[in-house]
Amino acid sequence: MWQILQQISPYAIAFAIPLLITAIGGLYSERSGVVNIGLEGLMVIGSFAAAITISVLQPIMHSQALWIGLLAAVLAGALFSLLHAFASISLQANQVISGTAINMIAGAITVFIARNVTGSGNIQINPFTRFDIPVLNEVPVVGKLLFSNTYATTWLTLFILTVAYFVLYRTVFGLRLRACGEHPQAVASAGVNVQFIRYAAVIISGACAGLGGAIILTTYSGEFNGTVFGLGFLALAALIFGQWKPLGILGATAFFGYASTIATSAQAIPALAQIPGVALKTFPYIVTLLVLVLFSKTSQPPRASGQPFDHGKR
Amino acid sequence: GCSSTQQSQAPAAGSLMVGMITDAGTIDDRSFNQGTWEGIAKAGTDFNFKPKYLRPAGTTTADYDKEIANLNDAGYKLIITPGFKFENSIYTAQEKYKDTKFVILDGVPHPGNDYSKVNIGPNTVSINFAEHESGFLAGVAAALQLKTGEFGYIGGMEIPAVQRFNWGFQQGIKYANANFGTKINIKAENFLYQGTFHDVAAGQQLAAQMYDRGVNVIFAAAGSVGIGVINEAIARTKSGRSAWVIGVDVDQYAQGYYDEGKTKSVILTSAMKCVNQAAYDMVKSVKDGNFPGGKSLVFNAKNDGVGIPAKNPNLGEDVSSKVKEVFASLKEGKLTVADKGEGLLR
Amino acid sequence: MEYVVEMLGIRKEFVGIVANDDITLAVRRGEIHALLGENGAGKSTLMNILFGLYRPDSGRIRVRGQEVRIANPKAANDLGIGMVHQHFQLVHNFTVTENIILGIEPNRCGIVNTQSASRRIKELSERYGLNVDPDAKIEDISVGMQQRVEILKMLYREAEVLIFDEPTAVLTPQEITDLIGIMKKLAAEGKAIILITHKLKEIKAAAMRCTVIRRGRYVGTVDVASCSKEEMAEMMVGRQVFLKVEKEARSPGEVLLEIKDLTVLNQTKMLAVKKFSLNVRAGEIVGIAGVDGNGQAEMVAAITGLGKIHAGQILVQGKDISSLSIKERIDAGLAHVPEDRHKRGLVLDYSIEDNLVLEVYDRPPFSKNCLLKRPAIRHYAKEIMQQFDVRAAQGAVTLARSLSGGNQQKAIIGREISLNPKVLIAVQPTRGLDVGSIEYIHRRLIAQRDAGYAVLLVSLELEEVLNLSDRIAVISQGELVGLVEADTANENDLGMMMAGIRKEAD
Amino acid sequence: MTTINWQSQKEAVILLLTILLGLVAGAGFMILTGHDWVTGYEFLFRGGLMSLERVGNTIATAVPLIFTGLSVAFAFKTGLFNIGAAGQMLIGGFCATAVGLTFDFPKPLLLTVMILTALVCGGLWAAIPGWLKAKFNVHEVVSTIMLNWIAYWLVYYLVPAYFKGSFETESRNIPVSASLRTEWLSQLFDGSYINIGIFLAIAAVLLSVFILQRTTLGFELKAVGFNQHAAEYAGINAGRSIVLSMVIAGALAGLGGMTLYCGYATNLQIGILPSQGIDGIAVALLGANSPWGVLAAALFFGLLYSGKGFMNAMTSIPPEIADTIIATIIYFAATSVLIEKGIDKVIKR
C-alpha cells in the first residue's frame, strides 16, 4: 500500500494542484460575498489563453513560453471574470445565473476562436517537465511522497496558497474582503468601497481559475479542447468541503487528488483491481456528499455570499 | 508503410465535392480522424477541390444522420465516415441518398445490432483494416529493438479495432520471443482498456503505474488517452529514465519529441493503418470513375494497407530489416496473425 | 452661533415617495440634538445623507461652516461624522478590535497591526467607562456591549459629530440610563450628538434641542427644556394625540391559551425561554413587555409551531397543541400576526388574494380535489379587503409587494382575524406604521377581545402594551418576572422589571 | 389588470431584445472572424427549417431540451437551482432503456411502463438532493453536481455489465417496440427522426402549467419558492415541498432522458453526460421559467442546434457560433436589468 501511495503521489498532486488554485480563487470570491459558479468557464478561458500563447511562442523560445502562457492565462481569467463581476456586482444580477452564463460563454467562444485559428478547436503544446527536488527528495517518508517528480507549478501554487492565506488573514485588504462577505453594509459604513473589494475578489478568482486551467494544460494534459472536464465544479465542491478556509481547501483538494488518482490507476494496480471500478470512481463524490451532510450543522458559509450588495439598503 | 507516393496527374476540373464527418474526437486527433482527413486533403490538392469536414454534436446515430444530410444537401456527393459508429447511419443513408457515394472506414453498414443484415449498397464502400497485423509488426519491431523487458498495452474503449491492435501486438511479441530469441515479458495487469478516448490524465496515471512497475514499452491505442501516455513517457525520458511508447493509427513520432531540437522522440514505432491511403484511394476512384461501390475492402499487409512507418529513427538497422522480412512473410501469406483474442491477455 | 453641522433644504426622493422635502437641521458643538418624527418620517434618510450613504437630490450641507459634499461614508468619516445605525454594522465573527478598525486599519505595508489598535481601544474604553474587551468576538457579547462597540468605533475615528439612530430600542432601561450618561459625557467634551428616538421621555432626559419632522417635512426646532412632551408629540403628528385608546372594561371568560412551564432553546442551544407559564382568557388582551431579545421571539415561535419546544406545554381551549404541526395549530384556533411582515407575513410576489388564503387555500371552498377555486378565493379576498380597508391599486390581484406597509399590515391582520381564531397572537402589530393605521389596528385588536376571544400582544413599545393590554406579563432573559394589571401598572415599575428586577410580592 | 398585462408584455419585449442582442453579437463574431453573417444566418435557419424533414429534426432536437428546461424551471419556481438535470436524465433514461431492453411487451404497454420508469427513477434520483437540502441544508448546487458524476459512473458500469450492445461503449439498440419513433410520424415528416416525445413534451408543458397555476400543490411550491419563511409560517411543509419539487423536476428530466435515448437515439452510449442538462438551464432562463416560455426557448435552441451543421457545410463558419450565440443570449438574460432600465427610460420619455 505504501508503495502504491508513493507511486501515485506525484500524479495525485498534479491532479489536485489546478483544483487547489482554482478553489483559492473561489475562496476569495465567496469570502467577499460573490458566489462564483463560473470557475469552470474561467478555467477554460485560462487554458485557452495559455494554449494559444504557448503554441505561438513555443517554436521561437523554449521554457519561457510556458511561463508566459501561464501569465496570459492569469490575465485572460482576470479579464473574463469582469463579465461576472459586472453582472453580479454592478447590476446585482443573480450570481448563480451569471456564473452559468460565464461557463457557457467560455466553452463556446474559446472553441469558436480556436476553430478559426487551428481549424479543429484543439490546440496542443509541450507541457512542463517534472523534476525531483534535490536533497529534500532523499528525506525519508515525505521525500518520495512530496518532493519527487514535481512540477514547478506545484510549488508556485503552494506559494500562492501561502500568500493567499497571509493576505486573507493578515492584511488590510483581507480583513475588508472577509468583512464584505459577512456584512457588506458594515464595510460600506466604515467608508470602504464594497464594490471595489468585490470586484477585486472576483478578478482574483478569475486570475486563479485561469491559472488553474493553464496548469492543467501545462502539466498533465498538454492539449486544449474546450473543456476542463468539470474540474471547476469540483473546485467549487472542494471550497465548500473545505469550509471556506485555505487549509480546509488544501485538504479537500488533496483528498480529491488522491481519491481520483487511485480510482483511475486502480486498473493497473493488481492490489486494487478487484475493487469494483464503480465504487472507486464514485467514491470521491459520495464522500463529498457525506461530508457536506456531516458539516451541515457547523457549516458557516460567508453570511452575505450570494447576496447582491445594494448601496441604498441597510 | 502507407506513404501515399503515387503522384497524381494534372489537376482535373474541380467539380469533386468530398465531405467527411468526424468520429468521436477532433479532426487533429493525430490518429484516426486526422489520418482520414489528410488523405482527403491530399486528394483535394492533387485533384483541385476543396473538401469539407463536419463535426457532429454527439456520437448517436441521429447526430451522424444529421451531418450526412447536411453534407448531402450541401452538394457533397462523396461522404467519407471514419468509425464503426457510422454503421447504422450509412445503412439508412445509402438507401436514402442513392446518388451520393459513401465510404465507411472500420465498419460495415447494417441495421441495429444485427450483423446478419449487412448490406453494402451499390453506392457504398466499406473498408476495414487488419489492425492485428499492424499491431503484430509493431510488437515484433519493439521486441527486436529492446530484446528483453516488460511490455504493456493501454487501449481506449474496448471496441473491435482497438482490440485487434492488442491481440496482434501480443502475437507479435510472442513471435519475436519464439523466433528471434528475444525475452519480452507480458503480464495481464499491464494490458488494459482505459475506457475512454479522451481522459488524458488517466492515460498519464496508468502509464506511470506501468512504467513504475518496470514496463519498458507501452502500446497506446487510445486517442487522447494515448497523448497522456506519451506525455508521461516524455516526462520520464527528460528526467533520464527511459520510457517508450508505440504510437497508433498514424506515424506518431512527432508527438513524442522530448528534446529542444525536435529530433528525439519517445515513440519507438507506430502501428499504422493507412486510413489516409484508403481515403485518398476512394476519392481517386470516384474521380477516375471506378468507384468500387458495393464492395468491402480490406487494407492489410498484402496491399500495404497496414504496417509500421518506413522510417523509425529509434529502431536499429538490423531491426528494421528483420521487420521488413516479417512484413514480407505476412504479404506472401506465409505468416498469419489471428484477429481473435483467444489464448491472449484481455 | 457656531454650528458644527448644518443641513439646509435637503430633499431626497425615492421611487414614488419623497422621504425628505426641504429639511433643515443645525447642530451645535457640545449639544445633544434630538431628531423626532413618526415612523417613515424620513429621519434615517436624513442621517444617511449626512453620513454619505445617500446623496441628496437638492440642498446643502455645511460642516464647521464649510460647504461640503459627502459622497460616501469615508468622506463623512474624514469630516469627523460618525453614526450608530438602527441595525448594528458589526461583523459577527470579527473581534471588537477588527470591527472598530475596519476601514482605517493601522498597518505597515498593508499588514494590519491589531496590537496597537487594541491598546488604544482599551484606553478609550476605560476613559469613557465603556468596559469593552477589545479581543472578544462580536457574536459572543451582549447587544448592549455591541452598541458600545459602535460608539467606540466613532470615538476611535475621533468623530466630532455622533449620530445615534434609535439606539435605545434594543436596550434595557438601565442600559438606556447608562447610554444617556455616556452621551452627556461626550457632549461635555464638545462633541455634537444627534439622537433619533421615538421616546419623548428620553428626549426630555438627554437632549437640549429637538428638531421635528413630519412626513418628510421640517416642522420646527424647539428647546427641550421649555417644551412639554405633549407639545412635541403634537408637532410630530400634526394633531392632538390621545395616547390612550378607548376600551370597555373587560369581562374575561374561560382560559383559551395556556402556556405551561414553557422552555425553549435558541439557535445556539442556549435557554431562551425558561419555565414560562401564562394564561390568556377569553375576552382579554395580555401584553408581553420586554426588551428586544429576551425570549419573546422564541416563545412566539414555540407557541405557533415555527420553533421547537424544549419542555413544557401549550394548550388552546384546553387541548394540548405542543406537538401539532403549524397547520394543525391553525386549525385548533391559533392565529398569528408575525413580527416581520416581509419575512414571514407575506409572500410579496403573490397577489393579495393569494396572500389572504395563504393558510386556507387547501380547504373548501377555496379548493376541491387539490384544484384551486379562483372565484371563491377572489370573493373571500374582496370581502377581507373591504372589511379591513386594504387599499390596492388593482384590487385583489395586486402584488403584495406593491402595497404600502400599512396596507400590507392591514391585510395580514384581516387575514388572521378572518380565521376566527380563538387565540390571536399579535407581535409588533403596528411596527413602522403611520398613526392612522396604528389606531385602526388597535381598534381591531380590541374588537377581537370584545368579541370574546383571547389576544396575546407582544410588543417592544411599552406604550402600546400599556394602552392595549388588560394584563401585562414582563419577560426578562426568558423568564416571567412579573404579571400586572394594566390599569395599576406604571412605566417605571415595568422598566425595572424589564431590566430583570423582580417585583416583590405579586 | 392593465398593469399586469403590461408587465408580461415588458417581459416578452425583454426576451425578444435579449435574443436579438444575442443574434447581433453572433453576427459580430462572424464579422470579426471574417465571415459573411448574412449567409451565415441564412444557412443556419435554412438548415433547421428548409424541409419538412428538417423541421421534424429541429423538433426532435428540441424535445429533450423542453424536458430539461421544464425541469430546471420547475425547481426554480420553488427556489432551487437544479444543475443536476443531466444526471437525472441519465438515470431516468437508463432505467427506461433497461426496461425496454428487458421486457417484451406490446409497444403501447411497453412504452407506458418505460415512461413511468423514467419518471419514477429520475424523480427518485432528484429526491436525494431535495432531501439533503430539506433535511441537512446541503446546497443543491453542490449535491446535484456530485450526483451527476455518480450517475455518470453508475451508468458507465451498468450498461456494459448488463446491457452491452455490439461494443463495450453502448447498450444494445432498443427494439422497435421500445422506441418513441413511429412509422406514421416519421413518414409525415419525410423520414425525420421526430418521435412521439414531442407529444410527451407538450403534455409535460401543459401539465406543468396546470400544476403551477391551478393546483394547491403549485400554490405551495411557488409559495415556498418565493418566500420559504412565509410558507412555513402559513403551515406549508417547506421541506416536503422542496423534496417534491425536486422529484417533479427529476421526473421531467428523467423522461427527457428517455426521449433522448429511446427517441432521438436508439441506444444509450456511456461516457457522456448529456449536454441537455446544462442547456436546460439556459432554456429555463430564456423562457423566464414559465412552461410556455420554456417550450418556445427550447424550439429556438433546437433550431440553432439543428441548423448549425448545415451552415457549417455551406460556409466556413464554425458551428460553435450557435453555442456562442446561445451563451451570449444567456449572459444578456442574466444582465437583463440593463435592458429593463433601458426600456423604462424609453417609456419615461
Ligand SMILES: Nc1ncnc2c1ncn2[C@@H]1O[C@H](COP(=O)(O)OP(=O)(O)OP(=O)(O)O)[C@@H](O)[C@H]1O
Ligand atoms: N431605499 C429606499 N427606497 C425606497 N424608499 C425608501 C428607501 N429608504 C427609505 N424609504 C422610504 O422613505 C421614507 C422614510 O424612511 P426613513 O427610513 O427615513 O424613515 P424613519 O423616519 O427613519 O422611520 P423609522 O422611524 O421607521 O426609522 C419611508 O416611507 C421609507 O419607506
Ligand SMILES: Nc1ncnc2c1ncn2[C@@H]1O[C@H](COP(=O)(O)OP(=O)(O)OP(=O)(O)O)[C@@H](O)[C@H]1O
Ligand atoms: N417603494 C420602495 N421601493 C424599494 N424599497 C422600499 C420601498 N419602500 C420601502 N422600501 C424599503 O423597505 C424599508 C422599510 O420601509 P418602510 O418603513 O416603508 O417599511 P416598514 O414596513 O415600515 O418596515 P419596518 O417595519 O422594518 O420599519 C425601507 O427602508 C426601504 O429600504
Ligand SMILES: [Mg+2]
Ligand atoms: Mg429610521
Ligand SMILES: [Mg+2]
Ligand atoms: Mg419603517
